[in-house]
Amino acid sequence: MTLLEGRTLFRVHLKHLYDQNEIDFYFKILLSHFFDLDATQLALTPSQELDVDHIEDLKRALYDLSEEKPIQYITGLAYFRSLELEVTPDVLIPRPETEELVEWVVETYSGKQIPKTILDIGTGSGCIALSLAQELPHCKVIGIDVRSEVLKIAKKNGERNKVAVEWSQQNILEWKNGSIPADVIVSNPPYIMPKEKNAMKKNVLNYEPHLALFVEGEDPLLFYNKIIAFANQHLTPYGRLFFEVNPVYIDALKQGIDNIKTYTYSERLDIFGKRRMVCLQKG
Ligand SMILES: C[S@@+](CC[C@H](N)C(=O)[O-])C[C@H]1O[C@@H](n2cnc3c(N)ncnc32)[C@H](O)[C@@H]1O
Structure with missing residues (x-):
């Protein structure tokens, strides 16, 4: 041929x-x-x-x-900022919107005092944790995920890119690991409701890990509320929490935060013009 x-x-x-x-x-x-x-x-x-x-x-x-298998699962490779990452069906294929979330964190701290510790909750391929460790050197970065298979891929990606991140298997919904003071918490948690399945494309629905995509139960903000409760305890004063968000639920999230008053809220649009990113600074 x-x-x-x-x-x-x-x-x-x-x-x-x-x-x-x-x-x-x-x-x-x-x-x-x-x-x-x-x-x-x-x-x-x-x-x-x-x-x-x-x-x-x-x-x-x-x-x-x-x-309709995604090309990244065929080649086993995905590209995220300056990283080449191994991806298997255990991990979500990193998205361009998430690169923008990382950009926001990097921009926030460039030329300023670099945070000592960054925590990435639901690390998947490790794309966020590894980029931040690479682009904000001298920070300690910790990436957590609930699944050990996922962490194996994240660890391999650290070795592949020669970037040091500490990996830890944790369920953020049932945190039992004691105190972990972080200056920055970043998360792109599962944020799709099962009822949205009908509107999803086959290449996502049939191939990407459902545990990474969907929030089980009735509360679309389950992970956000848990992570905010976690930040109330573990985020250092003036520390920041960066979220990737489902635009459908961003107003509900904002309303909940306005009620807490501990945080200063800001948000950003993604390249597609969707309200996709939120930053909360602890007062
Ligand atoms: C939307 S994916 C994000 C992956 C990666 N950070 C990214 O941006 O491409 C969500 C990740 O959260 C993990 N996850 C799901 N439930 C979790 C839990 N209860 N505790 C910790 N991680 C969880 C999934 O395994 C998945 O890797």
Whole structure:
């Protein structure tokens, strides 16, 4: 099979699901991943034969894409700020909105007194914890998650990127680990209600870990309220809590916080113009 034949195969079999630019983009990612071929190779030598050893891998990837499996789970890699991260179906694929949340934390502390300890609650692939440890050097960063399988991936990502983070298996809903004073708490907790499933795309619903996406029960703010209660005890004075939020519930969250009066509230829009990020500074 030549490079051009490969791309035609992809265009024909995937055209009912993705637009052509997206198909070509996936094909180029897979060329690089399986054949170590540069994106320009297709334009330069379209009749170049593909290495037979990896044609089956390419065909399997085509099948996976036709089943709407995210490309990051096919290659096992995702990119987040300056990190290359391993991702498996145990961990959420890091999102661009979350990169913006990290940007807000970094911006808040650049040129100022760097926080001593940062805690990332629900660390997943470790994307937030590792970026903050890399971009705010000299901080101690702790990443917690409820699942040991998730923490194994986060740990591997620390080693892969040569960034030091302390990992700990903890259930934030049943915190039993004593005192942990933090100057900054960051969290992108599960924030989708099961009733929103119908509106979700198959590539998310069928492949990403439900424990990372959904809040069980009736309270969409369950994790936020628990984390705020945790911050009441463990966040140092003038420390900040940064959240990624479901825009649907941000007003309810704000109202609850206005009632507490211990925190100064601010929020930011994401690149799609959605009210997605909240910062609470302890008074
Ligand atoms: C939305 S994902 C965020 C992952 C990662 N921080 C990111 O931004 O891509 C939420 C994470 O919270 C973890 N989680 C779910 N319930 C938890 C709990 N009770 N305690 C701690 N972590 C929990 C999940 O395993 C998942 O990794």
